[in-house]
Amino acid sequence: MTLGYVLLQNLRRNPLRSGLTMVAFALPMAVFVVGISLVLALQQVSKANEAELRLAVQNRIALVNALPERLRREIEALDPDKRRIVAVCGFRWFGGRVPNTKSGIQSLGADPDTFPIVYRELRWTDEEEQSWKRDRRAAVVGSNVAAQYGWNVGDRVTLESTVPPYLSLEFVIVKITDATGRVNGMYLRRDYFEESRAERGFRNPGCNVFWLRCTSIEAMREMQTLIDEHFANSPNETRTMDENAFAASFTEALGNLPGLMQGIALVVVFIVALVAGNTMMMSFRERTRELAVFKAIGFSNRRVFGVVLSESVMLAVVGAAAGILPTAAVLGAIGVRMVGFLPITSLTVSPTAIVIAMCIALSVGVAAGLVPAWQAIRLNTVSALRRVG
Amino acid sequence: MGAAGIVLRDVHKAYFKDRLEIPVLAGLNLEIAPGEFAALMGPSGSGKSTLLHLIGGLDTPTRGSVRVGDSQLESMSESALTAWRSRHVGFIFQMYHLVPVLTAAQNVELPLLLFRMASSERKRRVQTALSIVGLGDRTDHRPNQLSGGQEQRVAIARAIVTDPDVLLADEPTGDLDARTSEEILNLLNALNTEFGKTIVMVTHDPRAAGHAGRTLHLDKGVLDREEVNTRRAATASAS
Numbered sequence: 001m002t003l004g005y006v007l008l009q010n011l012r013r014n015p016l017r018s019g020l021t022m023v024a025f026a027l028p029m030a031v032f033v034v035g036i037s038l039v040l041a042l043q044q045v046s047k048a049n050e051a052e053l054r055l056a057v058q059n060r061i062a063l064v065n066a067l068p069e070r071l072r073r074e075i076e077a078l079d080p081d082k083r084r085i086v087a088v089c090g091f092r093w094f095g096g097r098v099p100n101t102k103s104g105i106q107s108l109g110a111d112p113d114t115f116p117i118v119y120r121e122l123r124w125t126d127e128e129e130q131s132w133k134r135d136r137r138a139a140v141v142g143s144n145v146a147a148q149y150g151w152n153v154g155d156r157v158t159l160e161s162t163v164p165p166y167l168s169l170e171f172v173i174v175k176i177t178d179a180t181g182r183v184n185g186m187y188l189r190r191d192y193f194e195e196s197r198a199e200r201g202f203r204n205p206g207c208n209v210f211w212l213r214c215t216s217i218e219a220m221r222e223m224q225t226l227i228d229e230h231f232a233n234s235p236n237e238t239r240t241m242d243e244n245a246f247a248a249s250f251t252e253a254l255g256n257l258p259g260l261m262q263g264i265a266l267v268v269v270f271i272v273a274l275v276a277g278n279t280m281m282m283s284f285r286e287r288t289r290e291l292a293v294f295k296a297i298g299f300s301n302r303r304v305f306g307v308v309l310s311e312s313v314m315l316a317v318v319g320a321a322a323g324i325l326p327t328a329a330v331l332g333a334i335g336v337r338m339v340g341f342l343p344i345t346s347l348t349v350s351p352t353a354i355v356i357a358m359c360i361a362l363s364v365g366v367a368a369g370l371v372p373a374w375q376a377i378r379l380n381t382v383s384a385l386r387r388v389g
Numbered sequence: 390m391g392a393a394g395i396v397l398r399d400v401h402k403a404y405f406k407d408r409l410e411i412p413v414l415a416g417l418n419l420e421i422a423p424g425e426f427a428a429l430m431g432p433s434g435s436g437k438s439t440l441l442h443l444i445g446g447l448d449t450p451t452r453g454s455v456r457v458g459d460s461q462l463e464s465m466s467e468s469a470l471t472a473w474r475s476r477h478v479g480f481i482f483q484m485y486h487l488v489p490v491l492t493a494a495q496n497v498e499l500p501l502l503l504f505r506m507a508s509s510e511r512k513r514r515v516q517t518a519l520s521i522v523g524l525g526d527r528t529d530h531r532p533n534q535l536s537g538g539q540e541q542r543v544a545i546a547r548a549i550v551t552d553p554d555v556l557l558a559d560e561p562t563g564d565l566d567a568r569t570s571e572e573i574l575n576l577l578n579a580l581n582t583e584f585g586k587t588i589v590m591v592t593h594d595p596r597a598a599g600h601a602g603r604t605l606h607l608d609k610g611v612l613d614r615e616e617v618n619t620r621r622a623a624t625a626s627a628s
Contacts (some may be wrong), residue, residue, distance in 0.1 A: 001491075001498050001511075009490040104423065291488040296447060297500045297547070298475020300468060375562065382448050385559075 003303075007311050010013065010283075017279060024275040025319025025364075028268040029357050030327040035261040036353035044057045045181040046244050052121055055220055057210040057227055060237040063249075066092065066206030067236050069194075074109070075210060078226055084219035090207035092190050095162035098149060104162060105145055108208075109190030112138075116212045119187075130191075131174035139171035140187040145179040147207040151176070157184070165200040169193070196379040209246075259306030262340045269360055272316075276368035278314045282370035291376050308376045313362060313367025320361030324354055393458030393477065393554035393587055395421040395444055400453035402439050404609075413439045414450070421603075423458075423554075426581040426588040428601035435607040437591045438559055444589060445557045446470040447477050458554055473486045479548030479586075481558040485540040487532040487547075488572035492527035493519065497546045504551070518546035520586075522576060538569035545576060549586070556580065558590040562597050574600040 011018045057075065061066040061095045072088050079085040089111045089245075096107035115180040116122070122140065126131075131140045141151055151157060153173050161167045171188060194205045214220040224240045284291075294304055328349035403415040413436045421427045429437045442448040443455050446462050449470075455462040460473055487496045496514045506514075519525050522542040532540055541561060548556055558577065562570035578600055580586045590601060598604045599618055606613045 001495050001502070003502055005490065006488070006495075006499075006502075009488075009495075013490050099441075104409075152584050208405070289484075289486060290488060293480075293482070294499075295471070296474070298471055298503050300471045384441050385442075385447075 003307065003310075004305045007307065007314055009314065010311055013334065014283075017282075021276060021279045021315055022319035025272055025316055026127070028272050028323070029361060030323035032265055032268050032360070033324050033327060033349050033353040034331070035264055035356045037348065037350040039261045039351045040352055046247070050109065050386040052114065053217065053220055054118065054243045055212040055214060055224055055227075055240055056243060057212065057238050058246075059241045059286055060228075060239040063208055063347060064093075066204070066208050067210070067238070069205045069207055071231075071236060071238075072207070072210055074230070075227060076213065078230060079223070082172045083194055084223050085213055086213040086215060087114040089114040089118040089211045090190060091206045091209050091211060092193060093163060093190055094159070094193060094204065096116055096186060097157035097162055099160055099168070105159070106184060107159060107186035107188060107192035109188045112136075112189045112191060115140075115187065118211050119179075120183070120213075121179045122175070122182060123179065124175070128175040128178075134193075135174065136189055136192040137170060137172045138189055140175045140177060141173050141209040142185045143176055144183040145186055146173070146176045153178060155244055157232060157315055159188075165197060165202050167193075167196050167200070169196055188264040245318045248375050255289025269364060272361075273367050276316055276364055277310060277371065279315070280308070280368050280372045284375060286381065288384050292342065292381045295381045296385065304376045304379075305373045308368065309369040312372070313365035316361045316365025317358065323359055324349070328354060356360075391598045393427075394423040394428065394456075394621070395419070395589070396454075396456045397440075397443070398454045398456075400440075400455060401451045402436070402443065402448070405620060412441075413610055414564050417430045417607075417611055419605065419612055420488050421587065421589060424581070424585045424587055425603065426541070426578065426601045427590070428598035428604045429591045429607060430576065430593065430595070430598055430604055431607035433612070436610045437607055439558055441589060441591050445480060446474050447496065470522055475500060476551065479551065479553040479556045479560045481541070481548050481556060482626065483560040483563040485532070485537075485544040485564075487540055487543055487565050489532050489554075492529050492531055493535065493543045493546075496532070496543055497550050500547060500551050514550050515546075519543075521549065522546045536569070538572060541565065541569075541573050542576065545573070545580075549580060549584075554587060556586050558563060558588065560591055561605040562592070562594065567619070570594070570597065 019228075049314060057067070058072075059067050072090050075088050076085065090108040091111075094109055096105045097103070098105070098182075110119075112133055116124045116132060123240055132140065139157070146152070149157070151173055153176055155173045156170055156171060158168060158170050161169070169188075169192070177183070178313055198205075220242060225240075227240045228238055253340040291304055291308070295301075299307075302370070331348050393512060397417055400414050400417040400419075401412070403410050403412045405411070413434075415455070417436070417440065419440075422528070429440060431437050439448065439520040443450055443462070444457060446457075446465070450463050454465070457479060460477070462470065462473075465473065488499070494515050497518050498511055501511045501514060513590050516525065516528070519528055522545050524539060524542050524546065526533065527539065527543075530539075535543065541564075545561075556577070560603075561577070562573050569572060574597055577588055577590065581588050581602075588601070590597070592598050601618060603613045
């Protein structure tokens with residue numbers, strides 16, 4: 001027998017209470033790791049975006065107010081020797097939906113000539129790029145969307161637009177991409193989209209956003225100022241921002257997501273600490289005489305402190321593991337692919353989140369056990385033995 | 390280990406409650422010889438349990454000296470007293486105080502966890518201690534599967550498993566019926582006569598005290614009188 005065995009047996013003393021306390025650890029920790037994994041995934045997208053040196057130019061009033069497509073030429077003309085701008089690509093919102101389905105697809109029409117340049121991280125093969133440029137019905141699909149609808153390269157698919165004139169167009173999939181941040185999207189050729197709109201009488205070709213790939217961070221900063229200054233006091237005033245700022249304008253609807261998650265994490269830790277602390281205090285009070293006997297037979301204060309603290313830590317760590325590991329296994333197995341409009345590949349529990357959660361569980365276990373462990377040290381053996389006869 | 394003698398000189402002990410000093414022992418002088426079985430009797434509040442705690446190093450005197458064997462307890466630190474207790478003293482409590490989630494053998498093994506000892510040696514000692522108290526066949530029983538007398542036997546096995554010099558029993562039969570009490574007292578007698586343990590037992594029961602070689606009567610914190618148990622002395626000399 002070891003002291004560890006004695007600790008384990010102590011947890012069996014009141015199985016219902018131990019079980020409920022572990023559940024009290026398990027559930028919040030499961031939520032916590034999912035939340036932290038989400039934040040980490042978004043941070044990964046954010047880092048990937050930073051590396052792409054892209055700027056978004058949209059109408060200063062609102063994104064839905066399209067800018068005339070001729071602005072692309074004006075933007076390109078601001079850097080005639082192409083020292084700062086690699087390419088400019090106009091995008092128009094299509095807002096597609098597969099017929100007879102309810103969930104939408106983030107689909108946009110993109111300028112066919114510059115899309116492969118501005119979105120080079122899609123890792124185009126020559127064949128894919130040629131297919132995109134050759135076929136006006138070409139479409140690039142994110143891997144999550146393709147997986148959801150069972151699409152493959154070469155498939156002909158029909159998409160209904162959710163914006164006027166509510167076109168129903170057929171596309172040919174030329175590429176499926178799993179590039180970070182692009183897995184939930186679908187990209188069409190804007191010329192095909194605009195021509196179809198014109199056939200319905202919508203002859204106002206325009207873009208909701210122009211994406212620029214720049215040559216450097218300095219070039220991004222310069223162009224950001226230059227573009228907005230150029231279009232200032234014109235009928236088409238612009239708002240230029242980097243890709244993360246552009247993405248943030250969407251997630252603002254959810255509030256500050258990382259901040260929200262951190263807030264939830266703090267509340268979770270606090271509540272769990274209270275639950276565990278309460279349990280440990282109850283356990284300590286019930287075993288006052290037993291701890292007094294431990295001290296009487298020669299257990300030092302250090303050992304008694306260790307026994308009480310270890311019990312709390314064990315409860316916390318086992319409880320957290322009971323919540324985290326099944327959650328990680330289930331998410332890993334079923335792979336939650338579509339996470340609203342968030343541009344993450346899939347929601348799997350990150351190892352970093354597991355490590356953070358286990359460290360928190362450990363800390364909470366220590367914090368919850370400190371007071372009873374300290375009281376165990378200060379326990380007056382004589383008084384405790386007298387109290388029970 | 391052999392037996393240890395106990396010598397108390399001018400021992401005072403006072404507790405404080407709401408800044409009010411409550412004297413419990415008031416200049417107690419006492420000697421218990423190595424290998425002696427002494428019973429402590431007296432009215433409630435006379436200082437019996439306090440005296441037991443002082444001899445066991447669970448408490449320190451306000452004034453005076455307490456020597457057990459070669460150890461002068463009043464000058465030892467708390468940690469030194471803890472270490473000393475684990476080697477030299479075995480406690481037996483009225484309510485047994487066994488750990489309910491451990492088996493009889495595991496309860497007996499608890500004090501041995503404080504020593505560097507091979508697992509096989511620990512098991513041997515546990516088995517020996519349980520055999521001495523007549524529970525060699527109940528090693529895997531938990532306290533709730535044992536009778537009160539059996540629980541007290543396990544507690545005695547726990548007290549002797551480290552082979553201490555002194556056994557301190559605080560009303561060991563206080564919660565037992567007459568027959569079981571007799572068994573426990575006979576067991577303590579055997580530990581005293583056959584294994585030479587010095588035993589100090591607090592009791593309210595004159596019949597229990599009759600099993601000791603000497604009965605020390607405390608009153609108002611001092612030794613009021615003492616009597617030698619002739620029946621036991623005769624039994625001892627006959628054996």
